[in-house]
Amino acid sequence: MKSPLKSTYLSDYLKPAQIVFNLKATSKIRALEELLDVLFKQKLIKNKKLILTRIIDRERLESTAIGHHVALPHARVNTGGDLAIAIGKSEKGIEFDSIDNKKVHLVILVVWNPTLPGLFSHLFAGLAQFLRKPGFRQRLFAANNKSELYNALSEVELLLPQEDKIISRASLLWKLQEIEIKKIKAKKEQRKKLGEQADLIREELDQALIDRYDRLMERYGFAVAEVDMGACQGCNINVATQMSSAIEGSNDIYICENCGKFLVTSKNKKK
Ligand SMILES: [Zn+2]
Numbered sequence: 526m527k528s529p530l531k532s533t534y535l536s537d538y539l540k541p542a543q544i545v546f547n548l549k550a551t552s553k554i555r556a557l558e559e560l561l562d563v564l565f566k567q568k569l570i571k572n573k574k575l576i577l578t579r580i581i582d583r584e585r586l587e588s589t590a591i592g593h594h595v596a597l598p599h600a601r602v603n604t605g606g607d608l609a610i611a612i613g614k615s616e617k618g619i620e621f622d623s624i625d626n627k628k629v630h631l632v633i634l635v636v637w638n639p640t641l642p643g644l645f646s647h648l649f650a651g652l653a654q655f656l657r658k659p660g661f662r663q664r665l666f667a668a669n670n671k672s673e674l675y676n677a678l679s680e681v682e683l684l685l686p687q688e689d690k691i692i693s694r695a696s697l698l699w700k701l702q703e704i705e706i707k708k709i710k711a712k713k714e715q716r717k718k719l720g721e722q723a724d725l726i727r728e729e730l731d732q733a734l735i736d737r738y739d740r741l742m743e744r745y746g747f748a749v750a751e752v753d754m755g756a757c758q759g760c761n762i763n764v765a766t767q768m769s770s771a772i773e774g775s776n777d778i779y780i781c782e783n784c785g786k787f788l789v790t791s792k793n794k795k796k
Contacts, residue, residue, distance in 0.1 A: 535683060550615070558573075561573045597633050
């Protein structure tokens with residue numbers, strides 16, 4: 526059986542140019558800006574301001590300083606690629622509201638594509654496994670120059686989801702609808718759990734999609750319709766053949782030209 530995860534190395538996503546050997550910043554926000562500048566220069570991100578805002582929002586929820594002088598600030602923003610990583614080391618240390626109140630000496634900033642839910646948790650798991658080892662942390666902090674730091678970081682092995690296991694946004698919307706319809710009829714104690722599941726999916730999707738989804742749900746009681754035998758099950762009108770075949774296995778969002786609902790292939794339902 527094919528494993529749903531593929532083995533890869535941090536170096537597949539990291540060039541030496543994405544490493545700042547000695548961060549100038551001493552504050553959290555300045556450090557984040559310094560690393561975002563690097564990603565911007567490397568053309569790995571476009572909208573620095575938006576990403577900074579998202580990262581800060583996430584930090585407000587809970588500091589991403591995970592202890593042992595390491596922080597992992599992150600944001601889920603579509604930047605065109607799958608993953609953008611920048612890593613900065615700080616000699617003086619940065620105030621990061623760390624859980625162990627220690628200053629942060631290594632900042633690993635990650636921006637990842639919202640169409641790849643689960644990517645960050647796998648990346649995080651892989652990094653944490655290495656960062657937990659005192660010997661490995663020691664090597665990072667003791668690196669004398671950028672290439673020593675890069676070489677140590679390059680050893681980090683990651684297990685990331687295979688491309689074909691990437692969940693499409695359309696099927697996430699379908700899943701969200703299933704959960705929210707179930708929630709309406711559910712008992713009080715179950716409603717809370719379903720609400721939490723729905724929130725997790727909502728977090729993965731862009732706001733514009735969610736807004737549209739909510740408007741449709743409010744108006745019709747459902748927002749996502751299956752395409753079955755070439756017809757939209759929301760309105761029973763045939764979908765253009767071209768569109769019907771494009772929807773198959775696609776990660777794009779399609780909308781019924783007649784009723785305006787999001788379209789998914791019927792196989793998504795069985796999943
Ligand atoms: Zn329709």
